[in-house]
């Protein structure tokens with residue numbers, strides 16, 4: 105697979121909680137790529153959590169950092185890149201994402217809500233109506249996510265390892281198309 109991809113990066117996109125970080129680590133192990141997570145790089149560079157960046161600065165500042173990090177990451181090859189769910193909204197980010205193969209992990213909102221019920225690290229969901237917020241974000245983002253090279257629809261019972269295996273099995277068919 106490493107050979108087949110010829111060092112091309114894989115970018116994982118999709119809503120928060122779909123498993124970009126979790127599945128990304130497995131994909132990297134499987135094909136001998138390095139794993140990077142744009143959120144993790146931002147947190148290290150800023151010396152602040154994502155919650156702190158949103159509250160002490162602003163979402164706009166976070167989005168600027170996110171675009172800067174993506175631009176830097178794109179200079180490297182053989183990477184699995186887990187992105188933050190909102191990265192797709194800035195059109196110029198697509199210039200970077202399309203340097204590699206873009207994979208959309210798509211999970212029903214009800215499952216995301218269950219997964220993130222006890223999680224307080226996603227500032228956009230720290231409000232009285234996380235379900236409504238997820239619905240409106242998905243509505244704004246869906247047409248952007250659908251620009252991905254590969255759309256992976258995930259069921260409630262599929263494990264991260266099964267999802268990683270399915271992605272790797274599907275990649276040869278999209279490489280042929282390109």
Ligand SMILES: Nc1ncnc2c1ncn2[C@@H]1O[C@H](COP(=O)(O)OP(=O)(O)O)[C@@H](O)[C@H]1O
Pocket residue numbers: 118119120121122123124125126127186219220262263264267
């Ligand atoms: N296929 C899966 N099945 C069950 N739980 C999952 C699965 N993928 C991810 N999770 C869990 O969902 C939560 C969010 O996963 P994460 O990888 O952080 O998503 P993202 O990076 O897309 O926001 C974590 O607690 C993770 O363990």
Ligand SMILES: O=C(O)C1=C[C@@H](OP(=O)(O)O)[C@@H](O)[C@H](O)C1
Pocket residue numbers: 118119120121124125143154187188189190191225226227228
């Ligand atoms: O969807 C979003 O706008 C966000 C998703 C988060 O990353 P994950 O998608 O990894 O949860 C993180 O970048 C930030 O909280 C904003």
Ligand SMILES: [Mg+2]
Pocket residue numbers: 124125141143186187188
């Ligand atoms: Mg993540």
